[in-house]
Every structure is written in structure tokens, then in C-alpha cells.
Amino acid sequence: MTVTVTVRRAVVADAGELARLRHLSLTCPAVPWTEPRAVPDGPWTTECREAIAALLRDQDRTAAFVVDAGPGRLAACAMGLLLPRLPGPDSAKPFNGDISTVATDPEFRRLGYARATMTALMDWMAVSGCKGVSLSSSPEGEPLYTSFGFTYDAP
Template sequence: MITVRRAGPSDAAELVRLRAVMIRDAFDGEEPPPGEWREIAERQFRARLADSAGLLAAFVVDRPDDPQRLAACAVGSVDTRIASPHSLSGESGYIFNVATDPAYRRRGFSRACMEDLIEWFAKRGVARVTLHASPDGEPGYRALGFTAPRHTALQLDLWDRSAQDG
């Protein structure tokens, strides 16, 4: 049996560690750089997880051999828009940090975290949840009911534009 719990502010450092694992895996094993981003991310996690009614939630599984550290996590946030026929709350969800420590993979930990996170979104009245899947993660997300979007997703990287201007 897998025990999933909602993360709190004291889990911030471990969530950042698992975020680095996820980033490394997304970029073909290239270790994310140390530095300011980790400190900022930890502060953000601490502040946002302190608000239990807030727009961010993380669900975690503790390491069986060391409950002070995390084996897996799934983190998501709510984006508030305007009501529509498909979403009376106007809220949509985004999952952006699903990671499992390499030593604990293939045990169902991330899936269990995802199931609790999806339930959290559902209880809020969120009508649609989006995520970006790696090729390795895509089959698991599809098994949870995720499908390709109906419309083309586009993005504009403003950080890239400001780097070119500077």
C-alpha cells in the first residue's frame, strides 16, 4: 500500500531536489545548474504550500527508508480565468512537477501522487488539467485519462526576447 500525503512548507527543499531530478531527466541527463533558481523555488514552495486553500498543491510519497526525504511528488497549480460553458469556476489546472527519485521508480509512487492531485483539482471544480509529458511519462499520463489537446498549443518565451534585447 502506498501512502500519499499533501506536502507542506517543510517539504520545500525536497520538492526542489525532485524538481532538479525532473529537469535533469527532461534534458537528457544534463544536471541543472546550481544557483539562485533553487533558493527562489524553495521560497516559493514554502510560501505557496503554507496556504492550504491556495492555488498550489503538492502530493508526495515519503522514502520508505528515510521519511525525512521524498521518494516522489506531483505538483499542480490552478489558473483562474473567466467562467465558460465548460468551466463554471473559470479555473483550469496545470501539473508541472512530477518526479520520482531514481532509486524509487517503477513502484507506482508518482501515479499515486497524480491520482491525489487530480482529485484535488476535481474537488475545486477544475474542468481541465494540462501537463507537458516526456516521452517516458506519456503512457502513464494517458493511462490516467490525459489526451492530446484539441487545439494547437503555442508559447511565447519572453525571457528569450529580453535576453536578445539586452
């Protein structure tokens, strides 16, 4: 049986939930599947919500794709930005993509939601003219990103 996941593009009204999921993503432990890291609340959470709302107003350069958990609540998200780049001899594509957040609420994990939102985001980036896409990953996220063709670049 195939389960269909409904993904939609986020709107400014989703900024609070996107900030909550970003906060959640920052708690991923350094060692896979261990106790989450403590990430304190503070002014940064309000600033994050406001920054996400501002970014989502620019539909040409920012997109977040989400799965709803219920009214006013998100189960998962993938958010990315298009960063301008200068053309070169090997590509005139105008952007590089940066995936800033991929997160799934713990009660909705292992249902394919992160994969569904990532697929929508990657499709949007491709259509928007990205030459390449980068992201930073927690150990838990690495299998998903590897399945999309991402490779590890040492610092």
C-alpha cells in the first residue's frame, strides 16, 4: 500500500511553527539516536520567527515545504534559500541553493515526511535555476541526504 503525503508550500502564517521545528532540529544530538541536546529558548527564537516570516515574503528566493499535523501545527518541514552566484564558464545558472532546515516533529518521524518535503524543496530549487545545493546535517539526517546524492565535504 502506498501512502500519499500531502506537501504544501509554507506561507508567512507558518513562521512560528517553522521556527519551532528549526529549534527542534538544533536539538539533534551529536551521536545518532541519543539524548537530544539542550537548546535554550531566548530572544533568538523570536528573532528566528521574524526572520523566517520576512524570508517567506520573498517567494522568489525562499521556500519552505511542509506537512500539516493539524490546524496551526506542522509535522515536518524543509526550508531553503536561493543564493545569487556569478555566472562562470561551466554554468550560467543564477543561484546556489542552501537548505537551512529539515525537521520532523518526533511523533511524526519515520513516515516519509522529511523525504516528501525535501523532494518538493529540491524540485523547487532545480526549477529556480540552482547550480548546486548545500546543507549541514545531523547524524540522523545523513542517510536521507545521502539518498538525494549529497556527499560529505570535509571542512
